Amino acid sequence: MDKSGGCLCGAVRFDAVNVPGTFGICHCPMCRRWTGSALIEVSIASEDITWTGAEHIATRANSEWAERGWCRECGTGLFFRQTKPGKWFGATDLPLGIFDDPNGFTISHEIYVDQVPDGLACVGTDHKRLTRADVLALNPDLEDDA
Ligand SMILES: [Zn+2]
Ligand SMILES: [Zn+2]
Numbered sequence: 817m818d819k820s821g822g823c824l825c826g827a828v829r830f831d832a833v834n835v836p837g838t839f840g841i842c843h844c845p846m847c848r849r850w851t852g853s854a855l856i857e858v859s860i861a862s863e864d865i866t867w868t869g870a871e872h873i874a875t876r877a878n879s880e881w882a883e884r885g886w887c888r889e890c891g892t893g894l895f896f897r898q899t900k901p902g903k904w905f906g907a908t909d910l911p912l913g914i915f916d917d918p919n920g921f922t923i924s925h926e927i928y929v930d931q932v933p934d935g936l937a938c939v940g941t942d943h944k945r946l947t948r949a950d951v952l953a954l955n956p957d958l959e960d961d962a
Pocket of ligand 2: 855
């Protein structure tokens, strides 16, 4: 499906095509700090996203293999992107909350479920739930992260 969205102040906007109908949730400590909760993300091929106002985007690499981007005007988190070639390279993960219409998606997976703050639970159990060890087994590049 096609989707659009943008930051709180409107300086940065995106239009995306071939958007999958699913989202994942990452509970790793880096996503927890970055979002203040957990990163609910829709993973889209980077070439399927067109940014407007890209000059307002700031990025920071918080590990040797990935970077996060945000609006330098209002602080809205805009994306997580792997920068090191390897598994999951070439995709940009957009927070579900920055979509103009965040409806029409279903949850496919939660990762780092062993690091969810106690007292926080996501609804539903019919999706994949991976611990940190499960995630590292899928992609050893993440070893230095979190
Ligand atoms: Zn903004
Ligand atoms: Zn994470």
